[in-house]
Amino acid sequence: MSQAFFVTGTDTEVGKTFITCALMQSLRDMKKTVIGYKPIAAGAELSHHGLLNEDALLLQQHGSFDLPYEAINPIVFAPPIAPHIAAQQAGQVISMARVDAGFQQLKTQGADIVLVEGAGGWRLPLGDGQYLSDWVADKQLPVILVVGMKLGCLNHAILTAESIIACGLKIAGWVANSPASEQAYLTANIDYLRQHIDAPYFGHMPFMPQADALEAAQCLDVAAML
Ligand SMILES: Nc1ncnc2c1ncn2[C@@H]1O[C@H](COP(=O)(O)OP(=O)(O)OP(=O)(O)O)[C@@H](O)[C@H]1O
Ligand SMILES: C[C@H](N)[C@H](N)CCCCCC(=O)O
């Protein structure tokens, strides 16, 4: 039976995909098989295979098994906007049942670990008063929190951690990611979060514009995940 984790972040564009790929590589380095799942994506290019989202393509590329695109990303919208607004524009509703069906199907693939990447931050609206976090809570998935290290992230990280815990979920670990040049007083900010997030710290990912997942994986210690 696969073990699954949900990867969330303090915001959109904080490095959830970058870190998920690095985590996948770290786990593969530890001889674990791993696949990624991006249930809902907004921001996609039309190709002759249909709409393709970059995050989902990266997760597909870094997985242990070759899986069809639709298995990794069942719900995709073209505009890079809040998915429930994109769905409204397309005359669709985001179906939690579809999110779940795709997840159950991936879990039958036999991978040791499934990493599920959210979209945006923890409280991603799906429409109809629902959040993607409701599904995570329903599945009781442990959560990995990616903190985008910039001024303001202490508030975002503490609020997100509080909300995850209030949902009755465990924070499996957190990563301090620098998706742009290093913030001032980075170490002091990380120290603060290490004292105030009651969960394993997987490490700091520096800004590595040329890095591939192989190199990025060296910055993380994910032993606490297993
Ligand atoms: N540590 C890093 N070093 C260099 N580039 C990074 C780093 N972290 C993230 N990036 C880059 O920053 C951009 C945003 O990162 P990413 O796409 O992983 O964010 P995200 O949180 O997954 O966003 P979304 O909410 O759209 O899913 C990407 O171009 C990514 O390659
Ligand atoms: C387009 C972007 N990169 C993500 N795919 C979607 C982010 C949704 C954010 C919703 C919100 O405002 O909280």
Ligand SMILES: [Mg+2]
């Ligand atoms: Mg992403």
